[in-house]
Amino acid sequence: MSLAAPHHTNLAELLRRVAIFAELDEEGLRDLAARMQTRTFPAQAVIVTLEEPGESLFIVAEGRAKAVLYGESGREIILSMFRPGEFFGEMSLLDHRPRSANVIALEDAKLYSLDRRSFEQHLARHRQTALAMLAELSRRLRKADEVIGNLALLDVYARVGRILRDLAKEQGEQAEGGVLLRNRPTQQEMASMVGTSRETVSRALSDFAKRGLLDISGRKILLRWAFLRQLDDAS
DSSP: OEEOOOOHHHHHHHHHHHHGGTTHHHHHHHHHHHHHHEEEEEOOOEETTTTTTOOOEEEEEEEEEEEEEETTTTTTTEEEOOOOOOOOOHHHHHOOOOOOOOOSSSSSSEEEEHHHHHHHHHHHHHHHHHHHHHHHHHHHHHHHHHHHHHHSSSOOHHHHHEEEEEEHHHHHHTTTEEESSSOOOOHHHHHHHHTSOHHHHHHHHHHHHHHSSSEETTTTEEEEEEHHHHHHHHH
């Protein structure tokens, strides 16, 4: 991992894409950018570990990362995936407790970090960020509740379908016949997200494709409108 000072102009542009900072004015963005440091991690590097003291919030600028837990057998459970413009590590700054998960770089990643003192100073000066943080935490709690419910109540095919639907809403592009995901998670990543094996995810995707519900080409996947409507109706 390497550490450097950020380029404030580029960072301010990135901060506009971060949900909790989107309403800040120019002065607020510049103030926040001046407080941040740049961190780079190679693919598969550990960014934070479970139970370590949480002293910084992180914003993804380039690459992807995942929040994971490991079972006693070493089985990986993916809690969240983070892409450019998304953040993590805020809980430890707010409650002063250790990290709640491991975060691993999925590919070479560039992140910006904000330490606790700077974060608290920023919140004291910018009420809108505190309100946006509450809204984002509420959204994440609702999503966690949905994931727990899905694991308990839905079969594997339905869970895979829900993951695809959520990805379509978060990062999909409208295309002819449906919604296109240009860089879907790998089958192993999806398996870790829904609590099953890679082989089961492969069978589910193959079955969906045979039924004309989606088209797969490498990491690209086109979710047909009929499939998305079925998933929404089943919610």
